Structures are given as C-alpha cells and as structure tokens.
Amino acid sequence: MTIKNKIVYISWQPYCSRSDNTARELNGKSYMVYYEFFGSNYCTILFKYIMQAITTLIILIRDMPDVVFVMSPPLFACFPVYFYSVLFQKKYVIDAHTGAMTDPMWEKVMFLQKFFCRHAVFTILTNMQLAKILIQWNADYLIIPDVPIKITNPFLPHLKGKKNITLVNTFAKDEPVSEFLKAAANFPDTNFFVTGKINRQAKAYLNEAGNNVTFTGFLPYSDYYGLLLQSDIIIVLTTRDNTMQRGAYEAIYLGKPVITSEWQILKDNFEEGAIFVDNTEDGITSGIKQALKRLSILEKEAENLKRKKLKRWEKNKTEIIKNLY
Numbered sequence: 411m412t413i414k415n416k417i418v419y420i421s422w423q424p425y426c427s428r429s430d431n432t433a434r435e436l437n438g439k440s441y442m443v444y445y446e447f448f449g450s451n452y453c454t455i456l457f458k459y460i461m462q463a464i465t466t467l468i469i470l471i472r473d474m475p476d477v478v479f480v481m482s483p484p485l486f487a488c489f490p491v492y493f494y495s496v497l498f499q500k501k502y503v504i505d506a507h508t509g510a511m512t513d514p515m516w517e518k519v520m521f522l523q524k525f526f527c528r529h530a531v532f533t534i535l536t537n538m539q540l541a542k543i544l545i546q547w548n549a550d551y552l553i554i555p556d557v558p559i560k561i562t563n564p565f566l567p568h569l570k571g572k573k574n575i576t577l578v579n580t581f582a583k584d585e586p587v588s589e590f591l592k593a594a595a596n597f598p599d600t601n602f603f604v605t606g607k608i609n610r611q612a613k614a615y616l617n618e619a620g621n622n623v624t625f626t627g628f629l630p631y632s633d634y635y636g637l638l639l640q641s642d643i644i645i646v647l648t649t650r651d652n653t654m655q656r657g658a659y660e661a662i663y664l665g666k667p668v669i670t671s672e673w674q675i676l677k678d679n680f681e682e683g684a685i686f687v688d689n690t691e692d693g694i695t696s697g698i699k700q701a702l703k704r705l706s707i708l709e710k711e712a713e714n715l716k717r718k719k720l721k722r723w724e725k726n727k728t729e730i731i732k733n734l735y
Contacts, residue, residue, distance in 0.1 A: 415476035415501075415734055418469065422462050422487040427631070428656055429481055431557045432505065435727060438479070441469055443487075459486050466490040477531070477734055478502040482510040485519065488526040495529075501734065504533040508653045511540050524549070532733050536654035537675045552733060554726050555679050556659035556719060564636035571601025571622075573702060576641040578657025579605050581612040584650040586689040588618060593694035595620045600698075603637060605629060638664050643701050643708075645669045649689050654679070662715050667708035669697045683712030 417438030421429040424444045433440035443465050448458035467490045470478060480491040482504050495502045504527055510516065516523065524547045527533045532550040535541050544551040575594075579585055587604070594602045600622060606612060607628040616625065629637065638644055644661035648671050655676060658668045662683060670676050672686040672693075685708070687697035701708060 416474070417477050417479065418473050418475035419479040419481075419505075420466055420469070420487060420491060421481040422459075422466075422484055423481065426481060427559060427660065428557055429479075429505070431559050432479065434560060435557060435723075436479075436730070438475070439473065441466075443469070459484070462487070463490040467494060470494045474498070476500055479505055479534075481505050481507065482523065482526075483507065483513065483516060485510060485516060485523045485526065488522075492526060492529065501531045502529075503734075504530045506533050506535055506540070508536065508540065508650065511535075511543050512650070512652065527551075534730075537652055537678075539652045539675070550733075552726070552729055554730070555654055556656075556663075556723070558720060558723050559635070559660050559663050561631075561635045561639075561664075563632055564639060565632045566636045566640055567633075569601060569640050571599075573600045573643075574603070574641045575600055575643045575645060575698065576603040576605065576637055577645045577647070578638075578655075578661070579646075581606045581609060581615075584648045584653065586647050586649055586694075587615050589689055589691050590645065590647065590694055591615060591618045591620070591623060592691040593698060594623050596695050597698060598622055600702075603641070605634065605637070635660075635664065638666060641666065642705060643667050643669060643698075645694075645698075647671050647687075647689055647694070648673070651675070658684070659719070662712055662719060665709070665713045665716055667701060667705065667712050669694070669701050680715065682715040682718075683708050 417436050419429050419433040419438055419440040421442050422444055430440045443462045445458050445461050448454045478491045480487050491502045527547055527549040532552050533544055534554045535551050536555050541551050577590055602623045604625045638661055644666050646655040646657040651673050652675050655670055658670045661668050668680060668684040670684060672688055685697045685701045687693040
C-alpha cells in the first residue's frame with residue numbers, strides 16, 4: 411500500500427530507535443526534541459517542557475506534515491502535537507510505550523493521556539493488556555510489538571572473550587543490574603558488556619562489576635549495532651510486566667539469540683531464539699548456562715524468528731497505512 415501522507419515523528423527523548431525506524435519505514439522524518447541541559451528535576455522540568463513544546467511546534471509548522479506520530483511518555487509531548495492538529499486540521503498518532511499507561515508517575519494526569527488517545531487517529535501499543543485500557547477509553551488502537559531496524563556502516567569491534575555477551579541496558583529503575591553483575595561473576599571466561607550512559611545511578615554499579623564486565627557508556631547506533639553483531643548472546647531484562655524489550659527485538663532482527671525476563675508479553679513475541687529467566691542471580695546464571703549450551707540451535711531459531719518478524723511487520727505496516735486514511 412502506498413504512503414500518501416507526509417509523516418513526521420516527534421519524540422521528547424535524546425534517542426529512540428523505535429521512533430527512528432518507524433519514521434523510516436513510513437518514509438517520514440524522525441525528530442528527537444530534547445533539551446538535556448535542563449535536566450529532569452522539579453525546578454527545571456517546566457522550562458524544559460516549554461522549550462521542547464515550542465521547538466516541536468516550530469518543526470511541525472515548518473515541515474507541515476499530514477500526520478504526526480508522537481511518542482508517549484512523556485505525555486506532555488502530545489500538547490503541541492494536538493494543538494498543531496487542531497490549528498491546521500491534521501492527523502496525529504500516539505506511539506504509547508508501556509510507561510505511558512502503567513507508570514505511577516503519570517497516574518495523576520492519566521486523564522490527559524485518555525483525552526489525547528481519544529482524539530488521535532489511533533494509538534500504537536505493544537500488547538493486548540495495554541489495549542484493554544484503550545478499549546475502556548473508547549479509543550482506537552493498533553498493536554505493533556516491534557519495528558525492523560536498518561543498519562548503516564556498523565563499527566565492528568574486535569571482542570576477545572571466549573564468548574561475548576552484551577546486556578542492553580539504560581540503567582532504568584526496572585532493570586536488575588546488580589543481579590546481572592552477580593550472575594556474570596559466575597562466568598570468568600566470558601566477556602560481558604553493559605550498554606547505557608554512565609549516569610549517577612550507573613556509577614553505583616561500577617564497583618560491583620568483575621574484571622570480565624565492561625561498561626560501554628552511551629553508544630551511537632553504528633557502535634551499538636556493531637557490538638550486538640559481534641556478541642554471541644544479547645541479554646535484556648526488566649522487572650516490569652507488559653514491557654516490550656526493544657533491545658531484544660533489535661537482537662533478533664540481527665539474528666542474535668536473546669536472554670530476557672520471564673513475562674508473558676516477551677514469551678508471546680520471542681517464541682524462538684530466546685531463553686526466559688527470572689530476574690535473580692540464580693535465574694540469570696541458569697539462563698546464561700542454557701544459552702551457551704544451546705547456542706548453535708538458538709542462532710538458527712533467531713534467524714527463523716527474524717524472517718517471521720519481517721513478514722509480520724509488512725502486515726502491521728499495511729494496517730498502519732490503511733488506518734491513516
């Protein structure tokens with residue numbers, strides 16, 4: 411199906427591959443609107459959001475897209491998008507990540523999320539549990555678990571471990587980093603890499619890590635995808651239910667086996683090429699042992715799942731385009 415609309419994707423984040431790749435697949439443009447120097451504390455967040463809202467409006471009025479995709483959270487990114495849609499009679503779509511619906515920090519303003527979702531053409535969700543909320547709101551939705559990635563000139567590092575395993579991580583509050591580090595210590599002959607910007611919270615983990623663990627810091631896409639391509643196994647963990655793991659589906663699109671948390675949403679979306687664990691030292695240790703033992707089988711399964719996901723995406727892409735008209 412041909413894309414007739416001019417599309418812009420707005421994300422109030424420093425980076426998001428889901429946003430970038432969704433825009434790319436729909437022949438649109440992706441913009442990261444994020445003023446990091448304001449921080450995220452109560453004293454500055456209002457100024458940050460005002461500046462990001464002004465910048466968002468400038469982008470939209472300049473580009474004049476027919477459809478705006480907007481990532482939530484933060485749900486306040488929807489304000490300038492909604493204003494633009496009313497002012498110029500354009501459409502918008504919300505790509506709602508799990509936190510937009512389940513994080514307690516947004517509970518008091520959930521009525522705003524409901525308002526924006528009901529006025530959107532539809533809201534993109536990753537699973538049926540979240541869709542039940544939209545059904546109660548009488549808002550339209552599509553379930554799109556993942557989006558294919560595209561790699562351009564990845565930097566392929568030379569990894570020296572007998573086996574190399576990468577934990578895709580952002581040091582968010584739902585990631586069991588300490589438990590992972592304890593598990594990694596049980597595999598002295600394996601090299602482990604931990605991605606993610608070394609912020610104040612991350613520094614607390616540096617002293618917990620063994621000599622076989624390397625913290626990479628934030629990596630640009632070329633370095634990040636290169637590291638995943640050179641790794642034998644990718645680990646992505648969360649303590650929060652109904653959370654799709656972007657790092658896990660990126661790994662599968664690269665044909666790499668995955669170790670991830672034992673939640674139903676992840677079992678439903680990674681039916682091959684994956685080992686599921688509970689978020690404890692023993693659980694993660696057991697998962698790594700299983701993955702190393704079954705590595706060649708998991709690699710074949712990951713490639714097979716990659717092909718399935720690409721076929722599913724073509725159907726999902728058609729559904730997105732059909733619902734825009």
